Amino acid sequence: MKQLCPCGSTLSYQNCCNQIHEDLSQAESAEQLMRARYSAFCLELIDFLYQTFHPQTRRFQKKAEIEIWAKENNWQELELIKSTNSTVEFKAYYIDMQGELHIHHEKSTFKQLNGVWYYYDGKMKA
Numbered sequence: 001m002k003q004l005c006p007c008g009s010t011l012s013y014q015n016c017c018n019q020i021h022e023d024l025s026q027a028e029s030a031e032q033l034m035r036a037r038y039s040a041f042c043l044e045l046i047d048f049l050y051q052t053f054h055p056q057t058r059r060f061q062k063k064a065e066i067e068i069w070a071k072e073n074n075w076q077e078l079e080l081i082k083s084t085n086s087t088v089e090f091k092a093y094y095i096d097m098q099g100e101l102h103i104h105h106e107k108s109t110f111k112q113l114n115g116v117w118y119y120y121d122g123k124m125k126a
């Protein structure tokens with residue numbers, strides 16, 4: 001049986017975010033990269049998460065912190081609210097270590113560099 005992609009696309013993982021996880025230049029839009037980043041949290045692909053930070057913001061990131069955030073939370077579902085060319089607003093549902101359900105509501109900004117999409121930064125929404 002094929003594994004469905006964690007991003008909720010209803011495609012198999014092989015035909016969806018896996019292609020971007022293997023080669024991040026495969027993301028053709030900000031939304032595709034956003035989905036692949038969510039899937040990477042589900043699958044604990046820490047290097048991918050780190051690599052998809054835009055070089056200008058990556059230096060503020062710590063792999064160990066990304067790893068804790070990915071592993072301590074149990075990622076439930078991704079809900080896309082609104083996408084534009086360079087932004088994606090989404091809600092990510094997760095259960096924390098205390099068993100409480102949370103909603104991470106963010107508007108992310110993405111930028112291209114040499115034709116490759118990167119996550120630039122995000123603003124939390126109330």
Ligand SMILES: [Zn+2]
Nearest residue numbers: 005007016017
């Ligand atoms: Zn996917």
